[in-house]
Amino acid sequence: MTAVAGIDVGGTKCLGVLFENGKILKSVLRPTPHADQLVVTLAEIARELGDYKTLGVGVPGLITPAGVVRESPNLTGAVEFDLRARLQKELGHEIDVENDATSAAHAEWQFGAGRGATDMWMITLGTGIGGGFVSGSKLQRGSHGFAGEIGHMVVESQGIACPCGQRGCWERYASGSGLATIAGGERGEEVIARATAGDKQALEYLDVFGRWVAIGLVNLTNITDPNVIVIGGGLAESAASVMPPIKKWFKQLLYAPDNREHPELRVAQLGKNAGAIGAALLSAGF
Amino acid sequence: MTAVAGIDVGGTKCLGVLFENGKILKSVLRPTPHADQLVVTLAEIARELGDYKTLGVGVPGLITPAGVVRESPNLTGAVEFDLRARLQKELGHEIDVENDATSAAHAEWQFGAGRGATDMWMITLGTGIGGGFVSGSKLQRGSHGFAGEIGHMVVESQGIACPCGQRGCWERYASGSGLATIAGGERGEEVIARATAGDKQALEYLDVFGRWVAIGLVNLTNITDPNVIVIGGGLAESAASVMPPIKKWFKQLLYAPDNREHPELRVAQLGKNAGAIGAALLSAGF
Numbered sequence: 362m363t364a365v366a367g368i369d370v371g372g373t374k375c376l377g378v379l380f381e382n383g384k385i386l387k388s389v390l391r392p393t394p395h396a397d398q399l400v401v402t403l404a405e406i407a408r409e410l411g412d413y414k415t416l417g418v419g420v421p422g423l424i425t426p427a428g429v430v431r432e433s434p435n436l437t438g439a440v441e442f443d444l445r446a447r448l449q450k451e452l453g454h455e456i457d458v459e460n461d462a463t464s465a466a467h468a469e470w471q472f473g474a475g476r477g478a479t480d481m482w483m484i485t486l487g488t489g490i491g492g493g494f495v496s497g498s499k500l501q502r503g504s505h506g507f508a509g510e511i512g513h514m515v516v517e518s519q520g521i522a523c524p525c526g527q528r529g530c531w532e533r534y535a536s537g538s539g540l541a542t543i544a545g546g547e548r549g550e551e552v553i554a555r556a557t558a559g560d561k562q563a564l565e566y567l568d569v570f571g572r573w574v575a576i577g578l579v580n581l582t583n584i585t586d587p588n589v590i591v592i593g594g595g596l597a598e599s600a601a602s603v604m605p606p607i608k609k610w611f612k613q614l615l616y617a618p619d620n621r622e623h624p625e626l627r628v629a630q631l632g633k634n635a636g637a638i639g640a641a642l643l644s645a646g647f
Numbered sequence: 648m649t650a651v652a653g654i655d656v657g658g659t660k661c662l663g664v665l666f667e668n669g670k671i672l673k674s675v676l677r678p679t680p681h682a683d684q685l686v687v688t689l690a691e692i693a694r695e696l697g698d699y700k701t702l703g704v705g706v707p708g709l710i711t712p713a714g715v716v717r718e719s720p721n722l723t724g725a726v727e728f729d730l731r732a733r734l735q736k737e738l739g740h741e742i743d744v745e746n747d748a749t750s751a752a753h754a755e756w757q758f759g760a761g762r763g764a765t766d767m768w769m770i771t772l773g774t775g776i777g778g779g780f781v782s783g784s785k786l787q788r789g790s791h792g793f794a795g796e797i798g799h800m801v802v803e804s805q806g807i808a809c810p811c812g813q814r815g816c817w818e819r820y821a822s823g824s825g826l827a828t829i830a831g832g833e834r835g836e837e838v839i840a841r842a843t844a845g846d847k848q849a850l851e852y853l854d855v856f857g858r859w860v861a862i863g864l865v866n867l868t869n870i871t872d873p874n875v876i877v878i879g880g881g882l883a884e885s886a887a888s889v890m891p892p893i894k895k896w897f898k899q900l901l902y903a904p905d906n907r908e909h910p911e912l913r914v915a916q917l918g919k920n921a922g923a924i925g926a927a928l929l930s931a932g933f
Contacts, residue, residue: 423903423906423907431903431906431907432903432906440906478790479790480787480789480790480794492870494870494871496782496783496785496787496789496794497782497783497785497787497788499782499783499785501766501782501783501871502783502872503766503782503871503872503873504764504765504766504872504873504874504908504910505872505874505907505908506872507872507907508766508782508870508871508872509870509872510869510870510872510902510903511869511870513869513902514866514869514870515802515862515865515866515900516801516802516803516804517802517803517804517805518802518803518859518862519803525902525903527900527902530902573804576801576804579801580800580801580866581870583796583797583799583800584778584780584794584795584796584797584800584867584870584871585780585787585789585794585870585871586788586789586790586791586792586793586794586795586796587789587790588790588791614801614813616796616799616811616813616816617709617717617718617796617811620709620717620718620726621709621717621791621793622790622791624790
């Protein structure tokens, strides 16, 4: 038995995978329950996945190295929720709990679009923005496990109010919610569909959106100098429409663009499985 | 002979130090010459420092791992300037060339305010803003040696125009130049002197300035989760006036402030010597 198991706790669904030799052997999908039912649901997914060497769980939000969920946008009311200890008790064996974006970054670095990078950012453009990074050929978690909360990087100090309490957070502009705001309330998926069909107004919205995404990517590049940036999350599924304006603006906005190598902007390859695969790998020390 | 030598190439002065067992044995100061005289001047400083095991030079701007100055604000016209090869030829031995802020960060981490940090930012608030960082207990340079160009992190997308060609770069607001802008053209030193004397208007300027500094520090914290942030550069010399508003705003602006440990904000300890000491240490592999 060399397969490793990972479960990604998403906003609406929990996805479990059994992973071995670079391949998914089995997947299990369940609706994300209320926080008080989470441990039971995760244990059911784990048992259904079958035999595994180790198990890791990826959760959005502030996750401590001890596997305590400090605060999570997908688990309302889960403050100081000791997920690792509770799930270990339920399953009777050790498990690992990681931030979901850190997990996804690790998976893309090891088996996806980030292969070969010494310094990398993985960003997930979904309802919000998550991130994880590699510096000096090592996955970085920060001093308390909270690195990569890039969605709350302030890019407009007097900008749009964010539910986090601040103003001008990057994810207010460069996420799916941000695209909807740019388009005056139209859903992001609809804007992308219209743009794909060649609608001029929708293409303009995507251009504005691409500039906002690029501002954050440029900031991350000026800060950690990655050679690869992997773009994932729901919006990356429409890469043909979304990526060209991001790339155009990135070149224009980067500091000293003519005197430096630019990072490669790559589309994520592992899709919705990245978080679960990464959690599985990290649980086994890969 | 176990002493190591470092030279920091500043905007107006080049400072050389001979460093051993945590102490500066000797210093040499010379005006920074035009780029075409730089190699000769640095060689003179090196010879005047006396016997050393290794020599490192810290230079602001984009410095490649091979010691080529791609672009430097302190060396006008120095584009693709092969400083390492030229100085090696002049001196007849190998030398190391590093980014000055990376060098300063390393020195503060090893011998200054950053001791004990696993994840750290050192920021220098001077005419502009420089930075260097430690992640996972390792000094990070990025994939091309260009990490830490944090002064050009965009914090106000339609903000003040920066000489770099972009708008709203952090250093337009949170450096000495930024403080002067906030104060309507008054020099930063004068604002600080008035604030120290209790002048209400000057204290208000410093409060606005502190908010801008904090926005950038919060961004860096959300991105890499340091346990220590070291604040150096000319403005840190007035820490009693400058630090209280920075600390106040930092607590207010941090993402999820009640659910996480905050990094310690510490004032740099090595002053103007940090860059030269760090370059010396890095040249010897410390």
